[in-house]
Each structure stands twice: as C-alpha cells, then as structure tokens.
Amino acid sequence: MTQPCATEIRLASRPQGEPTLNNFETAAVDLPELQPGEVLVRNTFFSVDPYMRGRMNDSKSYVAPFAVGKALDGAAVGQVVQSRHPGFLPSTWVASLCGWRDYFVAPAQNLRIIDATQAPASAYLGVLGAPGLTAWVGLHDILKLRSGETIFVSGAAGAVGSVVCQMAKILGCRVIASAGSAAKIAFLRNQLHVDSAFNYREANIEQELREAAPDGLHAYFDNTAGPQLEAALGRMRNHGRIALCGAITGYNTPVPGPRNLGLAIGRRLRLQGFLVVDYLHRMQPFLEETIPMVRAGKLLHQETIIEGLQHAPEAFISMLRSGDAHMGKMVVRV
C-alpha cells in the first residue's frame, strides 16, 4: 500500500486584525512510512474554532502560537487507513488534534477512539467534543449552576454557547441568550427554546438583561467579553458567578475592559477563567452523560458543515465575523 500525498493548510502570514485569505496557503506534503505504533488517518471532518485566532498571533499564551509556514492544527475526526498499532484497526474512527489537512501519520497514542455508531462522527467535534465538554465543565465545575437559577449566555448560537443553553434548560434554569444575527436569534428561540434571546448588535444590552432578568443573574457564561461582559456585571446578583470562557469580541482587535468590575466587590462576584484542556480527564463521564441526551434528541446536535478542505480559511474567517453563515459548531468536511 503506498502512502497518499497529503494536503495541508498552512499559516502563510500572521493576520493583523481580521484574518484574510492571504494569511493562509495550501501545500502538498509527502507522508512518512509508518513506524511501529503509528497509524495513517484520513480525516473526515475537522474543526475551526475561535481560539485559533489567538494562536495566529506571535504572543505567549496557553498554547504555542502557530508557526508561519507550518500547517495549522486543531480537532479532527477521521478513520484509520493503515495501522501499525494492534488497537487501531483500519476503519476505526478516531479523534485527533491533526486538523486542517486530509491525511496524517501519528502515533496511535495521540488518538482517541470514538464510537461513531452512537452519534455522527462530526458530533465528536461539537456537542460530544471539546465544545461540549467546555460547556459541561463551565456549567458544572466553574459556575456550579443549580436548578431554578437564571443564566445569561453570550455567543449562544456558537459551538459552546448552543450546548450551554441546552444543558442549562435541561437543568431547569432560566436561560437568556445573545447572538449576532436575526437567524441566530430565531435558532435560539425556536430550536434551543431559550427563555429570552436578543441580537447584541442591535439591542440595548443593559435594557435586554434588565427586562429578561428583573431579579438579576445568578450566572453568566461569557464567550465574548466586551460590552456584554460589562452589561452582565451590571446585572449580577450577590454571590453571582461568571465563567470566562471566550473573548471573541476582542480576538481581532482589543476592546476596553469592563468599567464596572468594581461591582464584583460589593456583590461578592466570582470571575473564573478556564480552559477545557485542564479537564480532558472529565471527557469520559461527560460522554457517558451526554451521548444518551444526544441519542434521545434532548440535546440538539447543531452544526454547519463547510465542504472541502480548501474552504477552511473562509469558514474560519466567517466564524470570527459571527455572521449569519453558521449555527452551532462549524466543521469542515474534507
């Protein structure tokens, strides 16, 4: 069996502000012969995520920056094509961190076998993948959300936010959700059945929160930072909790800090930043709880699929713009 030639997408240059197609390039690479313990995987889907924007800057962060001239990476699911590891037979579905390419060779120990009979393989990039785990950890470990509480979720139509909304509803909470387009608001209302939803680009955010949460917010799941964080701070109840999960508003350009952070003293607020990478040990209990919900149709597996590896840069740029182009998890089908 000969090795296929792989195609990968590289960072051609570091974006200044909003990325453009010129920041990406496509390259063909020869794959190495398999060594013992290695497998050759053909990706079926890979993920484009907001956090990747930060990695395109040359700045110190919790993950190393992408290198210019090298392939991008990120979550992917695919099937084993060739194997020199007895536990990974050909056709086995695996999740990896080797996205943005069609084929790759890797040590089997870097891969995680997924059960594609329980849910569509692409779901393991979304509701059953890192975004779903992020939502679950954020609600349970960080916010310690309890039934009957009121929670505000920004970026609520995205991969993480859409799972947060649904899990909070299942828990018996009142959910206020925001997103950036009319179509997303309709999705939040009609498909995720949140209690209240508004378009943060058009609404008076303070007023929306005041009307939707007259008694204040017990919790805020922050995917955006910026003006929504400031408005949420102003609406928090005493002893409220804020999960700092994402700051998509400031990924392309910096935004001012919340001028009312001082409210955190008198209201005894807790703001907690977190990263899902610290909670990978919770993947198994998370999947055990979540797969049945997906199978029962209680947890909508919403995704926007972009066809073709070569369109991944457009998908990524579009996701950061938070336009109408996608709902839920955005994945690229290779």
Place this chain on the structure above:
Amino acid sequence: MTQPCATEIRLASRPQGEPTLNNFETAAVDLPELQPGEVLVRNTFFSVDPYMRGRMNDSKSYVAPFAVGKALDGAAVGQVVQSRHPGFLPSTWVASLCGWRDYFVAPAQNLRIIDATQAPASAYLGVLGAPGLTAWVGLHDILKLRSGETIFVSGAAGAVGSVVCQMAKILGCRVIASAGSAAKIAFLRNQLHVDSAFNYREANIEQELREAAPDGLHAYFDNTAGPQLEAALGRMRNHGRIALCGAITGYNTPVPGPRNLGLAIGRRLRLQGFLVVDYLHRMQPFLEETIPMVRAGKLLHQETIIEGLQHAPEAFISMLRSGDAHMGKMVVRV
C-alpha cells in the same frame, strides 16, 4: 445621672468626586433615656474607612447609603457609661458600629465586648477589627495563600494592606507591596519587612512587578483596582487568584476597566470579590489566632490617630487622598 448631650458628625451634602469639608456638619443631639437592655456608651476611638466614600453616594450598594442630614456611622470602640443590661457593666469596653459621635445609646445586643487588657482598645478598629479580619479572610478564605507563594498587595500601607503584608510574611510568602508615598514605602520596607515595595504614583508598575516577580504572581490582593489591577493581571501565573477587596482608585472618580481581563481565560485566573460582613462569624477564630501575634510583637499594630471628633472629616478626606499623612489604620480619638 443625667444624660450627656451628644455631638455627632453628619453628611451635609453628597460629595461630587473628592469630598470637601462642606460635605460634613457637626450637630448636638439630646440622648434618650435608657430603656431596659440599653446602654450609654462614650466612644474613645472611631474609624474612618475607604468604603465610607461609596456610602456617601446615593447609589444602591451592599450597605445603604448615608442619608443627607443624618449622622455618619462606622466602627467605634468605647466604654459603657450607664447600663440597663446586666452583661454590660459601666467601664466595659465595647466595639460598635456607632462611630462619628462621642456618646450614643444603643441596645447592648448591638455591641461586642472587647478585651482591652490584651491589646490597646484602638487595635480593635484595626489589626484586631474589621480591617484585620478582612486581611485574614482575604488571605485564607479567598486567596488560599500557601507558604512559598508570591503575592502582590496594593494599598499596602493602609489598614487592610499592612495586615495582609505581615500575615503573608508570617505565612512564608514573598510579598511585593505598593503605596503612594516615599514615607509609606519606607514603612513597608523597614517596619513591615516586605520583600519589595514601590510607589505606584512614580513607578512603572509593569516593570516593578516584572523585576520583583520574575516568575509571576500566585496571588494579588487588590485594594485599589485601576492601573495596578491591570498590571497585576499581566503578571499573574497560571491558576493565579485575585482577591477584589477595594477599589480606592475609583472611589472619587471612575477609572477604566482592565483592558487585559481576557488573560484570565488562558491563565485560568480566579477573581473573587468579597466583603468582610459575610465573615463576621469568623471573628472569634480570627481573634484567637491574631491576638497572640499582636502581643508577641509579630504583627505590628500600626495606626495614625487623629485627635478630636471635629477633625474626623479632614482625616477621612486625607485618607482617601492616600497621602503621607497616615500609615496603617486611621482612627479618630474622641
């Protein structure tokens, strides 16, 4: 025994920005006859504290605003003069929340007996009072500070900050302290023996923290908010903790929020606001631990005493200016 006529200091008008003497007025009031269970107390010392500035605004907060035309209040210590409660004999030392006046009548149940043989009575307004408890709760309950860690303390020469510095040193931590004058810096270095101290008004705060904490900060005890909070955020280690205790920088005029709050995500920071009023149940264990430290001279009881009830407004204004005029706890001797 006839009732003395009491003198009290009232809020004459709400300050706009920095308070002035015109915002205060002195008034004579007749005291009521004692009812059963009540005592008449002569105040010896009372406290002027930064949080009182917030109460001078007509805005909703964790404590009701001061009313215009009514007496101010706050922590005080004094001695019982007359009593209709068997547990409070004349001469008993008591702590109350009836400051800013010389005499008052109150139900004995609102008072707490203090042991003035163990420490000077005024210490129960500082290191053994709410400021000391604030420091202790902040270090133990909020920051969960551990031996060997590096902590930055802003407002470090103040009533709370000076206790934080000393307790952190006793715990075996590296302490970086900031204050607003050369005299305070000398006090921090020579009397509190912090590892590093700088004048935040003159220094490049980022550079000071970089040099004093090359490996970053495990914890930050924030008494100021503003630029020091922003600089501390930039220096926090992964999983760092920030206790939001005070925001004196913004008490008179609003300050911008920290533009780098987004760092809290990647570094998994926790920012926790707290109020000592939620921890009054910990006063007894706090005193049991702290009184011996004060008696042994391990915990310096630093205070600035202003003589005379009539000078309390000046003392308060001066404290907010954070000038050279005082170190540690500022108290007024009646």
